[in-house]
Amino acid sequence: MLALAAALVGFSKTGIAGTGSLPILLFATVLPAKESTGALLPVLIIADLFAIRFYSRHVEWRVLGRLAPWVVVGTVGGAVVLWFVDDTLMKLLIGVILLAMLALQLWNRLRPKVEAPQPPSGLAQRSAAAGAGVAAGATTMTANAAGPVMVLYLMLSGFPKLRFLGTMAWFFFAVNLFKVPFSVGLGLISWHTLLTAVILIPAIAVGALIGRAVVHRINQRQFELATLVLSGVGSALLILSAATA
Template sequence: MFELFDYSLSYQTLSFVFLVAFFVGMAKTGVHGISMLAVPVLAVIFGGKASAGLMLPMLIMADLCAVKYYHRHANWNYLIKLFPSAAVGVLLGTWLGNLVDDHVFRMIMSVIIFVSLLVMIVMEKADKKAIPDFLWFAVLMGLLGGVSTMIGNLAGPIMGLYLLSMRLPKNEYIGTAAWFFLIINLFKVPFHIYSWESIDQNSFLLNLLSLPFIAVGAVCGIYIVKRIPDKQYRWFVIGMTAVAAVLMNI
């Protein structure tokens, strides 16, 4: 064990933090779903609420990479429908997080992961044209996305379900998601700092140390999106997400 920014960490633990940063970078540049593997790893090491705060600046750093690469492909008509209800969802998630202890917080994260896993499987099997494209659906997805992104940064599958219903091309899908998460993650920062107190100087210094791994992950994500068939990789992520959800409760 060694001391780093007021954290007592082993080299193995620090390696896991860097692996999480690498996964976050990959997820934000197109390999959606792989961040679902990162959430339980941090939660087991640091606890539910603290891990959410530690991961948030990593996500924002990766969001900036994704927005820089895909910013021209965003569809703002769909984003505008999401933001109001997503903001309400973040407020609800903040309130809920203040009511429960860390054990219950992790249980909620686990439930969200299992539900997200089911959503991912349904998305693979369902007729994409059957997913509704209505304002009420956008409001519902925004609300659920806001709650789940505050409780564990787990809104990826929910936003994926909504954006699938818009039938967006691949780059437009990634660009729209990148802008959504950059804006909503920045909106979450004050609640983590002042309400949950899950982000402080020490956690942010650890985030900065992980920045090179986020950047490498982002480059790898761009490479993978261009060259590896989506279907095979998504099923791999689905399987690993199931394992991660089980490990969260051990």
């Protein structure tokens, strides 16, 4: 099951980002919820390296610059939450986080569209970056679940699929590295979790290669639809797992 989860991590990083919720569910099923967040983190970093290798030329650095300070705030806040919650509450928290992210995505897709939208003002851009950055930092620290936040933010920015994937790759590589000292300090990463990640490298590589092949064979609309649908499925499954725990 962990090998399947690792392959899905690789696929989500280089192909359809919406599958990123499914590995969270699989890791949280096999391992205690808090421990699963630490065990998954090295796997995510390895998969980030594959994504950077494939899409390093397709990145919007200005967007990452706007997000960076707010992600730091959210990550620190998420680390404080992890210090105080127990395993049962952690699983429920993961489910609630993903439910909220799914609701935001559905709202964005279903709300009435304005025929001639005005470009967002500088204040609106900064406000959106602040909200997305804090939410991404908090959700990635507590549940490795910032994917839906960034999916929504980058899709609202109108990024084509390769720039979307390149920006996501560099964003999560930097954020996941930043999380490592917090996870080590909280006792969530050990030599055992690092060894597990090394053993799973072949599965990560297979998923990453499949993801790259798929993304080059679908158009922009198919890419967006698949990303949102799979985000919703993964979120719903995790919420069900939390509710029945």
